[in-house]
Amino acid sequence: MHIAPPAPSRSLRHQVLNADLTVVGGGLAGVCAAITAARAGSRVVLVQDRPVLGGNASSEVRLWVLGATSHLGNNNRWSREGGVIDELLVENLWRNPEGNPLLFDVLLLEKVRAEPNLTLLLNTAINEVVKDGDAIAAVRGFNPQDSTVYEVRAPLVCDASGDGVVGFLAGAAFRMGAEAREEFHEGLAPDAAYGELLGHTIYFYSKDAGRPITYLPPAFALQDITAIPRWRNIKAGDMGCRFWWFEYGGRHDTVHDTEAIKWELWKVVYGVWDHIKNSGRFPEAANLTLEWVGTIPGKRESRRFEGPVILTQRHVVEATRWEDTVAFGGWSLDLHPADGVYSERPGCNQYHPRRPYGIPLRCLFSRNVPNLLLAGRIISVSHVAFSSTRVMATCAHVGQAAGMAAAHCARLGLRPADLLAPARLRALQDDLLRTGQHLPQQVLRDPADAVASARITASSTFVLDSLPADGGREPLETPRGQWLPLAAGPVPRFTLRVDAPQGGPVQFELRGGRTADDFTPSEVLARVERILPTGLDQAVEVDFGLSLPERRYALLALHGQAGMAVATSTLRVTGLVAVARKGEKAVSSTGAQVAPAGSGVESFEFWTPTRRPAGHNLALTITPPLAAFAPANIADGVDRPTDTVHAWVADPADPTPTLRVDWDTPRTLRTIDLWFDPDFDHPLESVLMGHPERAMPFMVASWQLVDAQGTLLAEGRDQHQARATVTLTTPITTTGLRLRCGANHGRALAAVFALRAH
Ligand SMILES: Cc1cc2nc3c(=O)[nH]c(=O)nc-3n(C[C@H](O)[C@H](O)[C@H](O)COP(=O)(O)OP(=O)(O)OC[C@H]3O[C@@H](n4cnc5c(N)ncnc54)[C@H](O)[C@@H]3O)c2cc1C
Structure with a gap:
């Protein structure tokens, strides 16, 4: 005691x-x-x-x-x-x-x-x-x-x-x-009416209790829902991030006034719930109960x-190029009015x-x-x-x-x-x-990597001569396109399969960004128009008659008429993605960004993919085929598609896709790093929003690593991470490595971005 x-x-x-x-x-x-x-x-x-x-x-x-x-x-x-x-x-x-x-x-x-x-x-x-x-x-x-x-x-x-x-x-x-607009010549710098700080937010989660639930609001809850100008946007089943616009505090000291801001946000949340439960406008909310309300606000901005x-x-x-780039961003310039939930303005710009x-x-x-x-x-x-x-x-x-x-x-x-x-x-x-951090335009140089001086071959290599037309049809009312990794030199001929029940013109364009790795397709490199006769599943060949000065991603785009459709393929391939000129509701409802005069931002179209399980490549044939998927790509110092694929991709007919690395003289190796494809295009929202799959279809699900004598060094099952590091307790001395790839998690081809050996 x-x-x-x-x-x-x-x-x-x-x-x-x-x-x-x-x-x-x-x-x-x-x-x-x-x-x-x-x-x-x-x-x-x-x-x-x-x-x-x-x-x-x-x-x-x-x-x-x-x-x-x-x-x-x-x-x-x-x-x-x-x-x-x-x-x-x-x-x-x-x-x-x-x-x-x-x-x-x-x-x-x-x-x-x-x-x-x-x-x-x-x-x-x-x-x-x-x-x-x-x-x-x-x-x-x-x-x-x-x-x-x-x-x-x-x-x-x-x-x-x-x-x-x-x-x-x-x-x-x-x-x-x-900052004042003049300090950095920022066209988007807000004026005093808009306000200078982003505010805090508190969320709530609700759930269906399976029986009617009564709700009596606390005394501090908001009494008059019309104090929130956008109160009509409130829906009974929405929760969490869907209410990002419940924002308050942008006119306050967002450090020292946080407790007061929190009380105002609780007032909003409990008042909104009162509106949902008791206004009579949401009969579907009868069985809903509040499951969770934040007790600390999310803070957007202070020092x-x-x-x-x-x-x-x-x-x-x-996108200024810095000598000392060590990270990158890519979210929009996303300002909010300081009056937040009580503002008459849009919740964000x-x-x-x-x-x-x-x-x-x-x-x-x-x-x-x-x-x-x-x-x-x-x-x-x-x-x-x-x-x-x-x-x-x-x-x-x-x-x-x-x-x-x-x-x-x-x-x-x-x-x-x-x-x-x-x-x-x-x-x-x-x-x-x-360690996997992507840096725009930066290439890894690693002289200690034994693979840099190896002969790199593979049991097979994918050449893009066709993507089978085994998927559904996508309507051409919305312009569609396929990003393709093209080599320098003559652009190949493309054949797509188009339904044209009434016949009519289709415009084909080859577009690109301003640089080989810019995916805003604002530049029309070539355009061809075809008048299609009436008929379904027509093979339409396009020859742009163009030569490219350097390798680059280019968008093969089609603009059709109402009623027309283009065939798609269910085969997924690392470095290939189809897009459409459309808005994603969370980002743009119009499919284009229109820059206000003097804002200093650019106007352009959004060409965006569709989330899986939909979102298929366009079915096509390419003559001569694209050869952008070579084994040597695993040692090129870039581990994702940028100006080209940067991955080895195996042929679909290969029963055991195997990557081979060979040296003339034996090498002593202690660690081997394998980099697979976790689909860097797919956003991974962490909460609330579900995802259709647990692992990316592009990911090799199982693999084996053996040395030149065939001795098993390591194997992976349920691989879902981009990186697999093999650390050998006893270093090996060998003249080669073999990476045997098993099936993928989805209907996609085996792919490897890098193999590094030290
Ligand atoms: C409502 C809202 C919506 C947003 N929407 C999104 C969105 O949809 N997606 C998105 O990616 N971003 C969003 N943001 C922006 C993003 O959440 C923040 O900018 C981001 O969290 C900042 O990251 P951070 O690590 O700097 O700070 P935080 O995530 O705030 O982490 C800082 C941590 O430091 C701790 N800390 C603070 N003081 C101390 C101390 N004295 N001692 C020890 N620990 C301390 C805090 O508790 C906190 O855990 C939103 C922000 C808000 C508020």
């Missing part, structure tokens, strides 16, 4: 931890920063003030994770971010395709706990920073659960806390609010810290860049606190650019870059700014690429 005599006062338990890196904030930015740094060899302490990880993606807030893929509604093809955030989202799909937010929490906790270099402090709120000169020496925080004050000492700190608590306390330069570079609207729209844009390392560290890295929504961006960089997959991607930068600094005894030296920058970018 412990008896405590009276004392003048007491102190809380004080515990000191030492690390190479402290990460403050366990949202997706902090989680990905911490895991990345820990895997790269740093000792990391991750401090999170909540009982679970994920921040706005956690079950406490329940936002779905979005990024450059943008609900499949823009022109960013194959743009899912890659790296740790991809591993998390792909695993969530495998375990939790229905999007249960509790299961996403558990996944994050499991992944963080699995890292031996990572110490996680939950329920610990950092509220003090200890400085040593300009730099941060330690951070301190209190955990009321175990009544302990933690002090974490580390030479590097990554602030991923959303509000930037560390940067604020450390005296880092920051901004809050909106943005200044690095040596501030990313602005122009950099987003023009979204303007998309035509392609993903790079984010430089110089946006990821403070310009005046030398050992402070920034991750998540607080990075060095203008208010307008923030409206795009703020989505969570982008925040996480940035977190990975900050984590890897921290690991490089820790290993070399450097500070973040020192990494700007060209050789160090290249090493940082290569390590990011090596």
